[in-house]
Amino acid sequence: MTLLNLLASRSSRMKASEIRELLKLLDQPDIISFAGGIPDPSLFPAEAIGDAYQAVLGGTDAGAALQYQVSEGFLPLRKWLAAHMGKLGVQCDEGNIFITSGSQQALDYLGKLFLSPGDTALVTWPTYLGALQAFNAYEPRYDRLNTAGGNMTPEAYRAAAAANGGKVKFAYLVPDFANPTGNTLDTKQREAVLDLAGELDIAVIEDAAYRALRYDGEGVPPILALDCARSGGIDHARTLYCGSFSKILSPGMRVGWVCAPRHVVEKLVLMKQASDLHSPSINQMVMHRVAETVFDAQADKLIGAYRKRRDALLGALEANMPDGISWSRPDGGMFVWLTLPEGTDATELLARSVKEARVAFVPGNAFYADGTGRNTLRMSFTLADDRAVNEGVPRLAKLLRG
Amino acid sequence: MTLLNLLASRSSRMKASEIRELLKLLDQPDIISFAGGIPDPSLFPAEAIGDAYQAVLGGTDAGAALQYQVSEGFLPLRKWLAAHMGKLGVQCDEGNIFITSGSQQALDYLGKLFLSPGDTALVTWPTYLGALQAFNAYEPRYDRLNTAGGNMTPEAYRAAAAANGGKVKFAYLVPDFANPTGNTLDTKQREAVLDLAGELDIAVIEDAAYRALRYDGEGVPPILALDCARSGGIDHARTLYCGSFSKILSPGMRVGWVCAPRHVVEKLVLMKQASDLHSPSINQMVMHRVAETVFDAQADKLIGAYRKRRDALLGALEANMPDGISWSRPDGGMFVWLTLPEGTDATELLARSVKEARVAFVPGNAFYADGTGRNTLRMSFTLADDRAVNEGVPRLAKLLRG
Secondary structure (H helix, E strand, O other), X not given: OOHHHHHHHOOOOXXXXXXXXXXXHHOOOOOEEOOOOOOOHHHOOHHHHHHHHHHHHHOOOHHHHHOOOOOOOOHHHHHHHHHHHHHOOXXXXXXXXXXXXXXXXXXXXXXXXXOOOOOEEEEOOOOOHHHHHHHHOOOOEEEEOOOOXXXXXXXXXXXXXXXXXXXXXXXXXXXXOOOOOOOOOOHHHHHHHHHHHHHHOOEEEEEOOOOOOEOOOOOOOOHHHHHHHHHOOHHHOOEEEEXXXXXXXXXXXXXXXXXXXXXXXXXXXXXXXXXOOOOOHHHHHHHHHHHHHHHHHHHHHHHHHHHHHHHHHHHHHHHHOOOOOEEOOOXXXXXXXXXXXXXXXHHHHHHHHHHHHOEEOEEHHHHOOOOOOOOEEEEEOOOOOHHHHHHHHHHHHHHHHO | OOHHHHHHHOOOOOOHHHHHHHHHXXXXXXXXXXXXXXXXXXXXXXXXXXXXXXXXXXXXOHHHHHOOOOOOXXXXXXXXXXXXXXXXXOOOOHHHEEEXXXXXXXXXXXXHHHOOOOOEEEEOOOOOHHHHHHHHOOOOEEXXXXXXXXXOOHHHHHHHHHHOOOOEEEEEEOOOOOOOOOOOOOHHHHHHHHHHHHHHOOEEEEEOOOOOOEOOXXXXXOHHHHHHHHHOOHHHOOEEEEEXXXXXXXXXXXXXXXXXXXXXXXXXXXXXXXXXXXXXXXXXXXXXXXXXXXXXXXXXXXXXXXXXXXXXXXXHHHHHOOOOOEEOOOOEOOEEEEEOOOOOOHHHHHHHHHHHHOEEOEEHHHHOOOOXXXXXXXXXXXXXXXXXXXXXXXHHHHHHHO
């Protein structure tokens, strides 16, 4: 999600002329940006990826790499992913793996599969903006999923959905180092989501895009693994796990996957056949080679680099931010989430910040399905260098002190 | 479209056990297949593509190639395509070009953009099966577009659509060397489609997937070019041109485009942002390099190779087929379309042909929106070698003689 796209999608709230002015300012090199939720391109395993393209196109696989492919995806990659999911505690085989063009496509297809206009999707407040955009195409209503507990009763969720002329269809969440908050659900919270989903008899969409980027502490089992344990195996589970290579290997190759019960995979395959036939054959074959050889080493490399940047950003916030501002302390991922004093509008702050402090971030209310959260903002640390931390944060803090 | 997918999608008409048996037979190397509508992988420009991947990943573009990209697509590729469309008689700029993951995705997005359940789409009888699959997701009704003339009046089309609770939204067609018939519309027929679309005030979706594969005669202007001439320029046109690199350079890289009025491109960009963010950055950058350097030479190479195969297939049909069977004589593309005597069922024939003659083809009725055309079948000549022509056609002809 680029800031440009974000701002463009917010055109109903900002005037077009304001957006144009802001974009012009963001193009200037002296702007320090914490906005883009993107990996550091200087850390991409470009050499390994280049070698893999060369190996695939230089050998007997060249014809298959450039030819049409089955809609479910390249079989050796699906087998590798089934084994990968096994290491995360999800026993499955290639029949449970469906290759997507990035995990955004998984969200689009799952929205299409489950939602009719007027149905209800449960999401956290805030949640990943791209998920709201994907689901919005199918005209749902949103209700709030509170992962810290204190949810409505199943009856109340059902009644609210029925009053809108639809049903509750799924709960969507990012349980690891969430976009935008950076927060992670512990096992008990994950079990509680499954309890609620069981009582409502709905699917759970587990968006695990950031899962491999853990900087502190122990990994928590995927919701899908907990679900398999209670339901008796993946083909009986209600959880649909959306994985992505974008944060570890490359977002530009657009390879993600869904790990799900076989009957869901079969429906997604028919959907993909009608929608774009298949994800690029060559990228799937290359991703398989690269994943086999450098996935773990590349994750370790990113963890080392991003952990330092997270620590530097958290340290700078601690040293500079005035009282009345709080922020998340994520164990992984890409984002720190700031809560400003009530009444502060982060969208207005962004316009001032870009002009006066030359610092950019993403205003938080875009991540709220109900448009609240105006006093929140998201900072990404994946591209935060020394200058960003040592100059950008003090400048933003100065602005906030007024 | 692979035969496997085709047969799977036909499961309601054939018994599952029949399909399984058929698929087992198709896996065997002695089967001669005219079924798959795919390019010959031995003719792919694998070396040029490999060099381009190496150049992109070995240079300063590597970061951008592996990073997120704007939803509308890689700007230099869009500029190249605008110039390419200019050579076809369509004056436009990059604001009229939208990059898709193959032209199948264009059909999906245009279906989503135009169709609400119950609306009417006009298609030829028969038409591209993948278009029907893409549109079916949006639950339209189909009415018949007769490109040889003799269409219903606009009033009659409108009344039939209204009786179904919707409106006529677009006409979809493959004007050059159509899949499945191989037929090409002349300029007069193209103008007639525009006349009808104008009277109905609907869009025209021009699927130009095979356009560059002309073996005989002079090129006919794209419908979009004729539309621009009468409407006063592309931004006033009603025609949406869907292009593809799949038939000339590589289907496995999944790069296609839409050339359309700016206001349509803008809607497609928002749709793509919500659906898969963007097509793979690296494939777009590589396709740009390859298109710039080898597009014309590669088209010439394929034209030379496929023309010979078409001629050989047509010659073998002439020499072997019994009376009462007719077929198309395409000026380009990939397909010859056979019409069998009334009462012959090509699906039943396929089952017998695979078992007794060891020859496969695609039964024609899958290409008919109303399920008729049972006495038709499609043969692809792109993979037809000497053995296919000299042994396969006589064996099929023998079976047809009974």
